[in-house]
Amino acid sequence: MRVSILGAGAIAYGLATYLAESGHSPTLWSPSGQRTRALATGELLKATGDIEATVPVRIAKDCKDAVANADVVVIALPAYGHKMVMDAAAPHLIDGIPVIISSHSSFAALYLSKLLAERKVRLPIVVWGTTLLTGRQQGPTEIHVTTVRQRLDVATVPFRSQEEGYGLCKALFGDRFVKRDGMLAIALSNLNPQNHLGIALLNLTRMEKAERWSQGGNVTPAVGRFIEALDAERLAIAAHFGIAVRTVKEHFSLSFHVPMGTVSEMNQEMDRQGRGGFGPTTIESRYILEDVPFGLLPTVLLGKTTGNPATLHQSGISILSAAYGRDLKADNDILPALGIDGLSDVDLADLSREGF
Numbered sequence: 001m002r003v004s005i006l007g008a009g010a011i012a013y014g015l016a017t018y019l020a021e022s023g024h025s026p027t028l029w030s031p032s033g034q035r036t037r038a039l040a041t042g043e044l045l046k047a048t049g050d051i052e053a054t055v056p057v058r059i060a061k062d063c064k065d066a067v068a069n070a071d072v073v074v075i076a077l078p079a080y081g082h083k084m085v086m087d088a089a090a091p092h093l094i095d096g097i098p099v100i101i102s103s104h105s106s107f108a109a110l111y112l113s114k115l116l117a118e119r120k121v122r123l124p125i126v127v128w129g130t131t132l133l134t135g136r137q138q139g140p141t142e143i144h145v146t147t148v149r150q151r152l153d154v155a156t157v158p159f160r161s162q163e164e165g166y167g168l169c170k171a172l173f174g175d176r177f178v179k180r181d182g183m184l185a186i187a188l189s190n191l192n193p194q195n196h197l198g199i200a201l202l203n204l205t206r207m208e209k210a211e212r213w214s215q216g217g218n219v220t221p222a223v224g225r226f227i228e229a230l231d232a233e234r235l236a237i238a239a240h241f242g243i244a245v246r247t248v249k250e251h252f253s254l255s256f257h258v259p260m261g262t263v264s265e266m267n268q269e270m271d272r273q274g275r276g277g278f279g280p281t282t283i284e285s286r287y288i289l290e291d292v293p294f295g296l297l298p299t300v301l302l303g304k305t306t307g308n309p310a311t312l313h314q315s316g317i318s319i320l321s322a323a324y325g326r327d328l329k330a331d332n333d334i335l336p337a338l339g340i341d342g343l344s345d346v347d348l349a350d351l352s353r354e355g356f
């Protein structure tokens with residue numbers, strides 16, 4: 001299949017190598033064109049680590065070129081780019097061409113659904129709770145893949161396209177997908193924001209001083225307990241809606257191939273196995289700039305909607321906004337465009353299943 005990936009960061013590069021290795025034809029689109037300059041001259045894309053491959057990729061000259069030449073579109077960049085990329089892609093999307101969002105956050109699928117409804121275009125929007133893989137770009141033509149996940153939560157908007165979306169993911173990326181009960185379940189399954197709150201807040205000075213520090217190794221027992229307490233807030237909201245989501249312990253065990261234990265024990269084990277990764281070396285990191293506005297804020301909204309206040313999530317937003325000297329909530333450009341603030345829990349659940 002021709003798969004056009006909107007984005008040209010670590011995840012986009014990893015997906016492109018995975019797809020090319022599986023016999024598909026990936027195209028990459030870099031919004032600024034900067035990252036794909038070398039690939040556009042015909043250089044090959046190289047993956048090391050959990051994927052070892054050197055593959056050709058097509059580089060789109062613009063978003064229209066990417067979307068118009070695709071059997072499937074994948075959005076794979078941080079949430080602060082979602083609105084911009086959806087605005088660029090929506091005019092070119094046509095009936096039946098599925099769009100996968102990896103990873104989904106902040107009800108972005110509803111934003112895309114709204115744009116498509118305005119154009120009367122119908123297509124499945126497939127949302128993943130996280131990424132197929134983890135990794136870091138090593139340069140303009142190289143990605144190091146730390147892990148390819150064993151399990152990945154998936155849902156489709158509208159919900160009646162769930163089987164189609166699931167079948168597509170399986171055909172492209174293998175038998176690793178777990179069908180979840182609608183987009184709301186996925187909205188409550190992106191664990192990066194809560195995990196990064198624990199990791200970044202409690203290691204902020206390391207980030208600010210650009211130290212080299214082990215991310216997994218610094219999930220000490222105290223950090224692990226904080227992450228587990230954040231998880232309890234998220235699980236209470238999921239329970240209110242009666243939807244099944246994985247726990248943070250299951251997430252670490254299944255993503256990083258370590259035996260179940262406390263969050264700290266599993267991170268220490270990841271570190272011992274060389275899968276712990278390194279923490280950010282700047283406070284201008286997506287761990288904050290993406291995850292606070294597009295991750296913690298939607299969870300706080302869901303907490304309010306369901307009467308299960310996400311107090312620690314809210315505190316994280318307040319503390320980090322004070323540390324950054326500005327209101328990080330204001331960076332979320334998706335929620336204001338949706339106007340879902342005042343919806344009841346039932347109406348929000350319905351909208352999440354059906355889309356606009």
Ligand SMILES: NC(=O)C1=CN([C@@H]2O[C@H](COP(=O)(O)OP(=O)(O)OC[C@H]3O[C@@H](n4cnc5c(N)ncnc54)[C@H](OP(=O)(O)O)[C@@H]3O)[C@@H](O)[C@H]2O)C=CC1
Pocket residue numbers: 006007008009010011012029030031032033034035036076077078079080081082084085102103130131133134135136137192286290
């Ligand atoms: N990397 C990982 O291991 C993991 C990543 N994730 C999630 O996956 C998603 C992708 O992550 P990753 O690939 O690492 O991110 P990157 O930071 O590597 O993504 C870079 C891409 O995002 C584009 N981009 C950045 N800012 C904007 C913006 N404001 N508007 C439009 N485009 C923008 C860049 O554009 P340009 O090409 O023009 O420079 C580039 O194409 C994120 O949501 C992340 O949280 C989740 C778990 C693990």
Ligand SMILES: CC(C)(CO)C(=O)C(=O)O
Pocket residue numbers: 134135192215276277278
């Ligand atoms: C290191 C990793 C992949 C662990 O989930 C991570 O936190 C991220 O890059 O978002």
